[in-house]
Amino acid sequence: MNKIIIRYCLISFLFFIPMKGKAQSTTSKKPNIIFILSDDLGYGDIGFFGQKKILTPSLDKMAKEGMVFTQHYAGGPVCSPSRACLMTGLHQGHGYIKGNPGGMPEREQLRDEDTTVAELLQNAGYETACIGKWGLGQPGTSGYPLNKGFNYFVGYDTHVAAHNYYPESLHRNNGKLKLKDGEYSHDVFTREAMNFLNKKHDKPFFLYLAYTIPHGPFNPPDITPYEAKDWPDKFKKYAAMITRMDRDIGKILQLLATNGLGKNTLVIFTSDNGPQSSYGQGSNSMTKFFDSNGPLRGIKRDVLEGGIRIPYIAWWPEKIKAGTSDVPTAFQDFLPTACDLGGIKPPGNIDGISMVPLLFGNNDKFKGHEMMYWEFIRMGGKTKGSRQGALDVRNNIKAVRYGTKGEIELYFLNDDLSEKNNVAKQYPGISKQMKAYMDSVRTPSKLWPIPEEGWVVSEDKE
Incomplete structure (x- = not known):
């Protein structure tokens, strides 16, 4: 996995130094x-x-x-x-x-x-x-x-x-x-x-x-x-x-x-x-x-x-x-x-x-996850539709779909953390697997029906 660059802030006006005082610890070993x-x-x-x-x-x-x-x-x-x-x-x-x-x-x-x-x-x-x-x-x-x-x-x-x-x-x-x-x-x-x-x-x-x-x-x-x-x-x-x-x-x-x-x-x-x-x-x-x-x-x-x-x-x-x-x-x-x-x-x-x-x-x-899932539904107003996302955790492959009928977008996060290179066409087998997972993972909901149409609004226009 590409390592995410993390930087340290040098400014610090608070120091968490343990000091002696009246302890109020619990009577149990449970944290x-x-x-x-x-x-x-x-x-x-x-x-x-x-x-x-x-x-x-x-x-x-x-x-x-x-x-x-x-x-x-x-x-x-x-x-x-x-x-x-x-x-x-x-x-x-x-x-x-x-x-x-x-x-x-x-x-x-x-x-x-x-x-x-x-x-x-x-x-x-x-x-x-x-x-x-x-x-x-x-x-x-x-x-x-x-x-x-x-x-x-x-x-x-x-x-x-x-x-x-x-x-x-x-x-x-x-x-x-x-x-x-x-x-x-x-x-x-x-x-x-x-x-x-x-x-x-x-x-x-x-x-x-x-x-x-x-x-x-x-x-x-x-x-x-x-x-x-x-x-x-x-x-x-x-x-x-x-x-x-x-x-x-x-x-x-x-x-x-x-x-x-x-x-x-x-x-x-x-x-x-x-x-x-x-x-x-x-x-x-x-x-x-x-x-x-x-x-x-x-x-x-x-x-x-x-x-x-x-x-x-x-x-x-x-x-x-x-x-x-x-x-x-x-x-x-x-x-x-x-x-x-x-x-x-x-x-x-x-x-x-x-x-x-x-x-x-x-x-x-740590047992580790195999898959993860997210969604967003816009139910009213001028814009209606859905977004779904899934992660193949073992391979760090991300899938995104706009609407249940939308085409799968596929991103290999190890090499493409910013999700700019959609490789779905190059890997149709993986795309099919991710689509099948999205189709099966959701418990039906009368309160939250997922629209078939997608809602594609880029982050620059949100």
């Missing part, structure tokens, strides 16, 4: 798990993954100290299916939620029969908390966080609600958390996470911290430290949002070191899909300006690598050695990984595989 999810952060938006303009010293240091996965995939190219995959261990073909709701609430809630990683951990004695953007069920439904294994919830229940960074209130358990006038919701999430980590824990815990940064709108409280940059104002705001999130992740890691929790806590950081489109700026100028998808082609909504391959860092200095892994992994692997760490038997019908062998350097014990 604590913190999963930090950003929203629409591109593969190239972090310094360690090649970013040159946006400062991310905390994440760069986390990457330098932890295990970096250079070929990790989101559950889908947009929010809902990606997060559903993360929670249930089922990829888009088998999962119930296959796309964003599009104004239909029934598309945005997990069912009673959809078992989440939080339910499994909670049943095994974990204290569980969801802070941030949920988007998989509203109050009174089977998909609300309190009904899906979380003891505590503060945040947005829906994706649309999360588009407002300055709400009057947020959901808190079965009630409301009133915010101060002009209070930035991201700051509330960080404060809630810090409060959760500061409390005494008699059980191991799972904290799902689902930040909304850097999803639009771009309106942070300030544009520190980019005030003097000769950039468009919107670009400065985008960069400031990411650096603000990076700063707060640094605070969390420092707190873990201070209170002694870091010795028994796995922290994972990633994004829910590829970088967003320019939201009306034309030709993805912001994505291009920051090189947000790095060496990859495609953005959010694409099943090309740029829409689904995401930065992924696993940090646990006491247990995980620093390094990189180019073994293909994906969101569906989190559930069995958490179960493995917690001594839990995962459900038998999931698509994920435990990443624990990879985390601890036992690559030969």
